[in-house]
Each structure stands twice: as C-alpha cells, then as structure tokens.
Amino acid sequence: xxxxxxxxxxxxxxxxxxxxxxxxxxxxxxxxxxxxxxxxxxxxxxxxxxxxxxxxxxxxxxxxxxxxxxxxxxxxxxxxxxxxxxxxxxxxxxxxxxxxxxxxxxxxxxxxxx
Amino acid sequence: xxxxxxxxxxxxxxxxxxxxxxxxxxxxxxxxxxxxxxxxxxxxxxxxxxxxxxxxxxxxxxxxxxxxxxxxxxxxxxxxxxxxxxxxxxxxxxxxxxxxxxxxxxxxxxxxxx
DNA sequence: GCAAAATACATCGTCAGGCATGGTAATATG
DNA sequence: CATATTACCATGCCTGACGATGTATTTTGC
Numbered sequence: 020x021x022x023x024x025x026x027x028x029x030x031x032x033x034x035x036x037x038x039x040x041x042x043x044x045x046x047x048x049x050x051x052x053x054x055x056x057x058x059x060x061x062x063x064x065x066x067x068x069x070x071x072x073x074x075x076x077x078x079x080x081x082x083x084x085x086x087x088x089x090x091x092x093x094x095x096x097x098x099x100x101x102x103x104x105x106x107x108x109x110x111x112x113x114x115x116x117x118x119x120x121x122x123x124x125x126x127x128x129x130x131x132x133x
Numbered sequence: 134x135x136x137x138x139x140x141x142x143x144x145x146x147x148x149x150x151x152x153x154x155x156x157x158x159x160x161x162x163x164x165x166x167x168x169x170x171x172x173x174x175x176x177x178x179x180x181x182x183x184x185x186x187x188x189x190x191x192x193x194x195x196x197x198x199x200x201x202x203x204x205x206x207x208x209x210x211x212x213x214x215x216x217x218x219x220x221x222x223x224x225x226x227x228x229x230x231x232x233x234x235x236x237x238x239x240x241x242x243x244x245x246x247x
Numbered sequence: 248g249c250a251a252a253a254t255a256c257a258t259c260g261t262c263a264g265g266c267a268t269g270g271t272a273a274t275a276t277g
Numbered sequence: 278c279a280t281a282t283t284a285c286c287a288t289g290c291c292t293g294a295c296g297a298t299g300t301a302t303t304t305t306g307c
Contacts, residue, residue, distance in 0.1 A: 277281095
C-alpha cells in the first residue's frame with residue numbers, strides 16, 4: 020500500500036484540491052471526499068472538518084457558491100460550484116505550487132537537478 | 134525577481150532544509166539563514182523564530198547536536214552538527230517529500246502527467 | 248422487522264508550525 | 278562615537294488540519 024501524506028505536507032493545498040474537483044463539475048461534501056480519495060488512489064483521505072472549513076473559507080472568498088439540491092428522496096445535499104473568481108484563484112494556486120515545488124526541490128533534495 | 138513562497142507551502146519543510154544544510158558542514162544560526170537565502174536565490178528567507186524553534190525541535194529529537202564555538206574574538210557562535218539519526222531522518226523526509234510531491238501534483242494539477 | 252452501517256450535514260476544541268515583535272550583547276564601520 | 282551588523286533568544290498570535298462528537302436519513306444484513 021502507498022504511503023499516506025502528512026498533515027503538514029498537505030497543508031495549504033486543500034482549498035486548491037477542492038477547487039480542482041469543482042472545476043470538473045458541481046459536487047457536494049461527501050462526493051468531494053470520495054473524488055479526492057479516488058484521485059489519490061487512497062493516499063489521502065480528506066477529513067470532514069478539513070472539508071467543511073475549507074468550503075466555508077472558499078465561499079467567504081467568493082471562490083465557490085452553494086445551493087441545495089432538490090432531492091425528491093434521500094438526504095439533502097448541498098452542492099458547490101466554482102465561480103469565475105475561483106477559477107482564477109485555482110489557476111494562480113497551481114502556478115504558485117509549481118514554483119514552490121521547484122524551490123523545495125532545490126532546498127531539500129541535493130540529488131535534484133532542474 | 135522570483136516569487137516568494139508562502140508560509141503554508143514551506144510548512145513542514147524547514148526542519149529538512151536545515152538538516153540539508155548541516156549535512157554539508159557544521160554551521161550556526163546566522164550562517165544557516167544565509168545558506169538558505171543563497172540556495173533559494175532569495176526566494177525564501179528563513180526567519181529567526183522559525184530557525185530557532187526548528188533547531189530546538191531537531192535537538193530534542195536528537196537529529197542534531199550543538200556546541201559552542203571558541204571564538205577568540207567576535208560574538209559567540211553555537212554550532213550545530215547533524216547526527217546519524219538525523220541523517221536517517223533527513224533521508225526519510227526527502228523520500229516523503231518526493232511522494233507528497235507526486236501526490237499533490239496529481240491532486241491539483243490536471244495538466245500533470247506522470 | 249429491526250439493528251447496524253452508510254450517507255450527509257455540521258460544530259467545537261486542540262495542536263503545531265511559522266513568524267511578527269521585541270530584547271540582549273558584542274563587534275565592525277563610517 | 279553613534280549606527281549597523283552579527284548573533285543569540287523568548288513571548289505570543291494566527292491559521293489550518295483534524296479528532297471527537299452530534300443529528301438525521303437511508304440502505305443493508307440477518
């Protein structure tokens with residue numbers, strides 16, 4: 020089985036991960052968690068408190084919007100959509116990540132050559 | 134000028150960065166900061182409180198040891214050496230980083246192909 | 248038919264790491 | 278001789294991840 024990722028190393032990326040999921044299609048809490056587990060082949064399982072505080076953060080920043088699904092049956096679901104502003108924030112975060120990735124490579128990995 | 138890295142993205146890497154510096158040679162606080170600034174071409178400047186709390190953490194974990202330099206003149210300097218245990222921890226951290234790097238790539242960057 | 252598990256939402260409180268601020272003391276420099 | 282630089286260190290704040298816990302509904306196993 021693959022290694023799990025530590026909290027400290029995932030920190031700062033959860034918002035981006037969630038926006039990435041929402042860029043594909045609108046989704047709701049539990050489904051987002053499942054998507055992330057799937058994408059990561061089980062290496063990372065997004066925890067509920069992390070998910071919900073991230074969603075709140077993102078909505079407050081107007082990076083996402085939410086609406087209640089009209090399930091005729093079954094539990095209610097709150098769906099989330101990414102906004103234009105969110106899409107820009109996502110692209111910016113990916114750019115920042117690429118930059119940070121290269122920097123950290125250089126700073127910790129002496130076998131790393133760009 | 135290159136982009137600076139955000140606190141959240143550097144989080145969890147400072148210990149490893151410092152151990153990487155000490156693997157080359159024994160060093161002391163201010164010199165470590167200068168080394169990191171140099172290695173990163175100014176993209177990351179290690180802050181003093183981060184440095185000293187990291188050094189404490191590392192020493193407590195027996196990953197490094199310290200001794201006072203015998204400066205016949207000039208301010209006293211506390212030197213740090215990496216231990217065998219520290220070297221192992223460093224190698225482990227690099228391994229973990231490579232893993233996390235690939236995972237985060239997959240999770241946030243939809244243009245990323247391994 | 249009912250207990251247990253799964254689905255789906257959410258809050259509270261804790262913990263750790265990074266760092267802004269501020270402080271001390273010695274040496275070098277203009 | 279004042280100011281900057283070198284070098285050490287402590288206190289306290291903020292943020293983000295998440296363990297624990299809670300509620301309600303639906304599905305599943307026996």
